[in-house]
Amino acid sequence: MPVSVSVLVLLTTKLGVDWYVAWHSVAICYSISSALVILLIVTFGERRSIRSLGFRGFSGMDFGYGLATFIAIEVATKMISSPTSTFAVVAARMQPNGGQEFFEQLPLWHRLAGAVVMSFAEEVCTRGYALERIETILESTWLAGLMVWTLSTVPHILFWGWRATVTIAPGEALFVILYLKKRSIAPCIIAHVLTDTYAEIWSLLPSAIRW
Numbered sequence: 001m002p003v004s005v006s007v008l009v010l011l012t013t014k015l016g017v018d019w020y021v022a023w024h025s026v027a028i029c030y031s032i033s034s035a036l037v038i039l040l041i042v043t044f045g046e047r048r049s050i051r052s053l054g055f056r057g058f059s060g061m062d063f064g065y066g067l068a069t070f071i072a073i074e075v076a077t078k079m080i081s082s083p084t085s086t087f088a089v090v091a092a093r094m095q096p097n098g099g100q101e102f103f104e105q106l107p108l109w110h111r112l113a114g115a116v117v118m119s120f121a122e123e124v125c126t127r128g129y130a131l132e133r134i135e136t137i138l139e140s141t142w143l144a145g146l147m148v149w150t151l152s153t154v155p156h157i158l159f160w161g162w163r164a165t166v167t168i169a170p171g172e173a174l175f176v177i178l179y180l181k182k183r184s185i186a187p188c189i190i191a192h193v194l195t196d197t198y199a200e201i202w203s204l205l206p207s208a209i210r211w
């Protein structure tokens with residue numbers, strides 16, 4: 001965790017805010033500021049339209065592609081984490097999912113707010129900005145996609161651990177594929193928001209009704 005973030009969390013807790021809520025609130029603000037910085041760089045630094053970030057409006061087709069990608073991610077995640085999968089045997093030897101224990105301390109509304117904001121910010125910063133710029137520099141679509149997938153997947157290890165990161169990896173790959181196919185950030189945002197908000201709600205459901 002950057003020193004600046006640690007200081008902000010400490011100052012927030014001094015105001016009487018719960019530590020978990022303080023940390024998550026700062027993380028949400030950090031995501032918002034990151035997306036705003038990217039927008040400022042593109043608008044005033046590069047002198048380019050936000051269309052260069054994949055902002056091309058929202059349509060019914062965007063929602064359809066986003067929903068389809070969300071379903072594909074959930075199917076892939078459930079297949080990987082199934083007790084009968086090869087991964088389940090390997091996962092038993094990996095570190096536990098510490099990130100989930102953290103989020104369980106937060107109220108649901110705070111978790112859902114974070115899921116929406118962070119999903120939007122990640123798509124702007126990674127698929128919308130990083131992928132387009134790396135592709136331009138390297139003149140290689142597949143290499144740019146691979147680099148962005150790596151950059152958006154590996155950091156999860158620090159918070160979620162190896163076990164959860166392996167289940168997150170297919171989703172990150174599908175976000176990259178979706179963006180490269182549509183060249184629009186809208187379906188990616190929809191798919192990402194659905195995936196993350198569903199994960200928060202799913203974690204609260206009784207095990208008997210989870211699919």
